[in-house]
Amino acid sequence: MESQIGFASQGELLKAIFDAFGILPRKEDPRDLFDEKEKKTLQKRLKRLANEEGGLGSNFGEGVVTLSSLLSIYLPDMTLMSAIGDVLSDVQEAYVALLRTEGTYLSKGETIRYFMSIRAVPLLVMSLHRSVLFYRPDTLWLKTPADRFWYLPSIDAEGQVTLPLEKVMRWAYETCGTSQTQFHFPGKNPTSENARLQNNLDNAVNWTRGSHMPSLPGLLRNFSESFSAMSAAGKEIPNAMKDSILANLVLSRFSSYVSREITKAYGVEYLREICAQFCSYDSYIELDLGEFYREIAPVISTKATKEDQLATRAKAVGDYWSFLTEKIVMAQEELQQAYDPYRGLVSEGVFDALTRKYGAFAVQASVDPTHRKKQFQPPYCFFQMLGLGFELKRDGLIQWEQIENYAADIENHSLGDHLGWLVAWLRAAYCYRKKDYTAAMPHYQQAFDLAKYRAGKSQYDLVNQYVEVAAKNGKNKCFKNGVAWAQYLQIPIRWLRDDEPTDEKLDMVFYMLKVARYDHQL
Template sequence: MENIEISFPTIGEVVREIFNCSGLLPQKEDPNNSILSASDKKTLQMQLKRLADESSKIDGKLDELLITLKKLLIKAVPNERVACLIMEFVEELLGNYKVVLKDDGTYLGKKKATQWFIKVYLLDRLVISFYKNYLRFNVVDEKLNIPDLISWVLPETNSKKTTWPLAHAWKLIYSTFSISQSAFHHPNKNSDDYKAIQNLEKAQSLGGLKQLPSVSSLYANLDYSLELLNKSKDAKTHRIVNAKQVNEFKLILFIARAATFFFKEVQKSFGDDFLLNVCTHIKGQSGRLLRINKKIGKDLDSIKANYTDLTTEEIDEINFQYVSRCWQNNAIKQEKGALLLQEYIEADAFKDLSEREAAMVRISCVGSFQAYRILEAEKFNTLENMPISFPEFLVKGLELKKRITSLSQAKGYEKELKDKGLEEILGWLSDWCYANFYYRNEDNENANFFYKKAFTKAKYSAGENQYTLVNQYIESCAKNNKYRDFKKAVAWANYLGLKVRWLRGWDDPESEESLKGLFNLMGQDKFRYAQL
């Protein structure tokens, strides 16, 4: 993500990265992909394209892709509960991201904005989602013979060499059989088995691969290697593996492949220091939530001990409901603590406290997990200070677009932004000022030109400041008979949860009938709103 455009990644980019991270997309070396058929691949590509287009019903297109992802996960992940856990995280992440786009805004380039989102939101959402849903979906009852994730799912860096989770995963599998890497993948060294030799080379070269193998490729490697061990006549390499073990191995490889993709992207985009920081963050937060999970787990055991002859479905329901309530109560408690903490901050209560004392106050208010999250977010933000003039010119532009009466005012503001080096950051606001001037002078064509420029720049950077702009752009599209642009703008508003004027009262706001009705209404020249 080298783009210096001031914005967060688009929703289409985020979803594509989720699929890339999953390893479920076929690669050129996977002609016999067992997870995604040729027709499924074509359907998926079309769904991704439609989402990236953001033309209409973004939520609907997103839902289609999530259904596709879930189907692929159920095929690829040999455990339905784990597949549900993964899907829950994806849905929580996308919900969290939508809130950020709607509320936060950014003055950073796309790469730095992504780094900020990872550090301030994604890592904690990942850890919370895992520990919460591990109990909610009762994964513990699967009795998976898999070591604690933290012991192998994070990369290790020393002497300028990084060992990735996928290499750890293969080592776990080898150690299960007390067998070497070469003996596992190519047990009969005297044979010219090209496939076995190739599988061994792939396992050996994980650290230097530019493109990770797909999940299908990893599974094919595993299956063929286990088949050779089963057929081996040498007592040192002969092994028989049951179906449960095979599924556990595949689950380990799936998780490790996704983790390796993520951490490699972090290292490539942000460097070794940030990668180390990310791993330290995950380790610390995992330890804090593990203590919470152990307590919830003991409470669950006590509750279930009061019942006899519970069915699997009843046990799962108890887990789901009880764990959900625990986390809801925890969220309410943290919200109250956050309000108290805000009162302390506004009262400047930390000014005479040491760093340790201030940290203890935070912990007493919101708990150790949230306190660490707040402290780390503050540290990260100090490294990415906003331009000194940004707050001043943001406020100035927001005021100007409400009262603008001349082109010279818009040109003056635009020049000031250039002089301060803020034209890329606040260009959307400059365009908005021009648009409002032309709108007031009933020059619909020029108004639409600048509204479109402002909307395009602002949708992934303006945060909470875009509500009025989106509505004005929607009206402008109608007045210029641009129905396709109109639908895209309405789709964006509905996706973020921004209320579209005059559309909110319709029974089915995104139906073609509703959209055309609003389009015709707003297209009337006498239909005009005050520019706020």
């Protein structure tokens, strides 16, 4: 993995989702559904996101719309599309919240692992269950493999991984009552010749062996052609079953890609660990959901129409999830109060009492991340130098020589990649206090660029100062880039706050920041 310190960018995040679904256009595949204009538009949009150009929120939003449009080609059921979209939206919002609230001293690779272990796994368990509860009445047509965790990889004692795609493919063959060979090449025998069906069979064998990850268009085309070939050979598969198989292929292709990337980056033991973590959280939330099912069933049974039943269910799911989230927050607060700093734990009696009070999921979702954070230790002197940097920044009488000495100490402790943004911010603030905004601008630019995916909640002050000094220097493009980043992270900008960033409004904010001074907030 890369050694650069910080979170992955939003452009990298969106491209990873495209890659996981396998729907990015491929030059070598003349049969994909993109024309050249669409390919160039998508590639340009992803490039703009990667380069952080233009309106970050709007570019990300357009990328998500494009992703949804492409997926709808292969997964035309809009209810299932909505369920997938809700889960992805929850993950993206959690990632943005992490950028906004937590700084990092980890490399990109380790920061992603931190996000998965600390935030993503419990969030995915909650989000998946909420989607199932909310959309289940409209997705009862969808048949899935009997294995409860078919969408997760299985790992045996020797470390051999069975990917979800293989599970779904073998389930499809079993469900259709045929072998892999006869599924993809019906009637195959030593004398039969059909290059297209033979190619489909060869590809399917490679996919089940995990030696190659198919594009989504190639995967679904293979199975659609196999359904047609079986029909021509007199074996008709019901449309409902075909739809279920294709839908499961979409989902399993996504999870298989993610599983392979995790294994490549962190090894098979981490994959085993994160799957066990997911299953553990799932068992805890099932205990909570028993209460929900017991309470909602009799209420729904009193509703005469399907519309009323769905409306009642939707409201109940929303209310219950607010209740579950509140329980997690309350459990966290009580666990913090009960924490024994000398023994480094919460007593077993307190733990059991809180579990009875708030449920196993709420308590585990509070305790488990705390234990896992211990795996991600900071480099030597990181917090000491971070604290010293903020002390210097608050000192209105600081001298340039002190800043340079601090910068030298940062380098001596090999923390330049970790805290370079704070060094640049110190220099910028020094110039600001001297009213030398021209000299301050390049330092603010460096601090802003370096802090984006590193500084967490410190970005509130930094971004506001950056857009102010950009305005004072007449740098409208820098000003707008700062505002766009602030809006992406939901950071309020002075004079704009929650207002729509129209050109007229931005011109007003630009002018006000050009003439105002905020020395007291440095």
